[in-house]
Amino acid sequence: MSKKKPVIFDIGWNACINCGACVAICPQEAGFISPFDTIAVDRPCDIACLLCEDICPVRTITHREAVMVPTAAALLAL
Amino acid sequence: MTKFEYDLLIVGSGPAGATVARYAANAGLSVLIVDKKQELGSPIQCSGAVSRHALEEVELPLDEEYILEPIYGFAIYNQVGESTKIDYRKIKGDEYGSGPGKKPLGYVVDRRRFDRYCMTQAERAGAETWLKTEASGYATLPDGRCAVSVKRYNEDIEITCKVLVGADGLMSQVGKWAGLQTHIRITELAGCLQFIVDNVETEGLLEIITGHEWAPGGYAWVFPKGHGYAEIGLGVIPTMTKQPAQWHLDKFIKQSFFKERFANCRILEVQGGGVPLAAPLRTQYADNLVLVGDAARHVNPITGGGIHTALNGGKIAANFLIEHFQNPAATFTAKDLKGYQDAWLAELGDKMWSLYHKKTAVFHHEDIPTRDAYLYETMSDYFDPHSEYKKI
Ligand SMILES: Cc1cc2nc3c(=O)[nH]c(=O)nc-3n(C[C@H](O)[C@H](O)[C@H](O)COP(=O)(O)OP(=O)(O)OC[C@H]3O[C@@H](n4cnc5c(N)ncnc54)[C@H](O)[C@@H]3O)c2cc1C
Numbered sequence: 308m309s310k311k312k313p314v315i316f317d318i319g320w321n322a323c324i325n326c327g328a329c330v331a332i333c334p335q336e337a338g339f340i341s342p343f344d345t346i347a348v349d350r351p352c353d354i355a356c357l358l359c360e361d362i363c364p365v366r367t368i369t370h371r372e373a374v375m376v377p378t379a380a381a382l383l384a385l
Numbered sequence: 386m387t388k389f390e391y392d393l394l395i396v397g398s399g400p401a402g403a404t405v406a407r408y409a410a411n412a413g414l415s416v417l418i419v420d421k422k423q424e425l426g427s428p429i430q431c432s433g434a435v436s437r438h439a440l441e442e443v444e445l446p447l448d449e450e451y452i453l454e455p456i457y458g459f460a461i462y463n464q465v466g467e468s469t470k471i472d473y474r475k476i477k478g479d480e481y482g483s484g485p486g487k488k489p490l491g492y493v494v495d496r497r498r499f500d501r502y503c504m505t506q507a508e509r510a511g512a513e514t515w516l517k518t519e520a521s522g523y524a525t526l527p528d529g530r531c532a533v534s535v536k537r538y539n540e541d542i543e544i545t546c547k548v549l550v551g552a553d554g555l556m557s558q559v560g561k562w563a564g565l566q567t568h569i570r571i572t573e574l575a576g577c578l579q580f581i582v583d584n585v586e587t588e589g590l591l592e593i594i595t596g597h598e599w600a601p602g603g604y605a606w607v608f609p610k611g612h613g614y615a616e617i618g619l620g621v622i623p624t625m626t627k628q629p630a631q632w633h634l635d636k637f638i639k640q641s642f643f644k645e646r647f648a649n650c651r652i653l654e655v656q657g658g659g660v661p662l663a664a665p666l667r668t669q670y671a672d673n674l675v676l677v678g679d680a681a682r683h684v685n686p687i688t689g690g691g692i693h694t695a696l697n698g699g700k701i702a703a704n705f706l707i708e709h710f711q712n713p714a715a716t717f718t719a720k721d722l723k724g725y726q727d728a729w730l731a732e733l734g735d736k737m738w739s740l741y742h743k744k745t746a747v748f749h750h751e752d753i754p755t756r757d758a759y760l761y762e763t764m765s766d767y768f769d770p771h772s773e774y775k776k777i
Pocket residue numbers: 396397398399400401402419420421422425426430431432433434435518519520521552553554555557558577578579656657658659660677678679680684689690691692693695
């Protein structure tokens with residue numbers, strides 16, 4: 308199986324109807340959710356199956372490749 | 386720190402959770418329901434069609450507080466607009482109708498008002514409800530109970546209970562906490578969009594439009610919505626189309642055999658959601674935990690209807706728990722709670738499994754015209770007055 312690259316999602320909130328369909332299809336661990344009943348947008352998804360984008364009734368989810376720059380927190384922890 | 390202890394903690398006050406709460410509280414169990422919403426049922430993710438039988442079966446009063454419009458039957462359409470009409474006012478005119486002494490077959494309800502009503506009934510039976518309270522995890526305790534973490538208006542609170550009831554709907558996380566297999570296949574989740582509209586006539590029937598052309602993998606619908614309004618919606622399976630539900634709904638409104646009927650429609654509300662046309666979960670219980678309603682995929686895989694099954698499943702879960710709690714030495718391990726699933730399968734689940742097999746057989750046909758013909762026939766049979774399935 309090819310290892311997919313982690314992605315970060317961007318949700319067009321203007322079109323989102325807060326329906327939760329993206330969360331329902333998502334195979335991520337528990338809690339990969341935003342406060343608006345969508346999939347999380349504040350951290351990368353390493354599964355990157357993109358089913359959330361396919362199920363969205365208004366197709367308002369897009370993604371970009373997560374760039375693995377060490378965060379300030381990670382640097383401080385060094 | 387205040388200690389919160391209950392027999393049951395129910396996550397989610399939809400039709401499933403509120404029904405468990407009402408029956409359990411009525412029988413004397415101490416019950417807390419938590420729901421993360423500020424207004425139950427909102428934003429609406431449901432068309433609100435439910436049979437009268439389903440409401441009566443769980444002893445929910447028929448109340449104009451939540452009823453939008455009575456329903457008297459169904460009209461099933463094929464791709465080109467030919468239809469099978471099943472109007473109970475005509476088939477059993479002495480029993481069904483709007484006149485004195487006659488009854489509707491079902492209702493379209495407003496889910497905001499309906500969910501609030503179900504919660505009120507649970508509260509009046511003695512359950513406690515916390516809104517704006519999100520549950521985020523649970524851990525079993527050495528004393529045989531479990532601790533559930535919730536956040537209520539930003540305050541972290543831990544609640545101890547004997548049984549945690551996951552009634553947290555389609556987006557359910559509670560099952561995941563326990564490591565249950567809750568995944569839905571992409572071929573079995575319909576992405577749905579619906580508009581409440583003005584200027585579309587209806588006649589007291591739930592109209593269901595089949596055909597790959599309009600709703601690949603699902604179907605389209607036109608429901609009466611009270612106050613002279615209607616609802617137009619559809620659901621599609623993502624693997625059967627490259628376009629989202631929104632695109633298909635636009636096409637259905639502008640190009641289908643109903644295009645003249647819809648020509649002057651004005652959109653008053655936009656709603657949507659996911660509908661699992663899937664099998665129920667194979668395991669719906671774990672240590673100190675049971676799942677009900679959409680969280681357990683208690684959804685009719687042919688119609689996508691889940692209110693009846695949420696209400697009825699809630700009652701089955703409550704009855705099992707009430708009986709189980711009667712034994713003062715009762716424990717609450719997965720083994721102890723398996724009886725809930727057995728009772729559910731016997732009363733409801735086995736029928737849902739056979740509907741699931743029927744649905745799978747329809748969508749097994751690769752050839753689109755053949756599949757369309759089977760879907761039309763299956764839907765028409767399903768709603769037929771002589772159908773063996775009329776109870777779910
Ligand atoms: C577009 C569409 C149309 C539909 N039309 C119909 C129809 O016409 N007829 C029909 O019978 N069914 C219909 N359904 C299905 C029906 O809506 C569901 O099956 C039904 O709502 C399931 O009820 P439930 O109680 O299991 O869950 P829900 O009604 O989803 O309730 C779950 C509750 O849990 C709460 N919750 C979730 N997570 C947490 C948490 N972590 N902490 C606290 N609270 C939480 C939520 O806020 C919510 O209030 C439709 C569904 C869709 C999407």
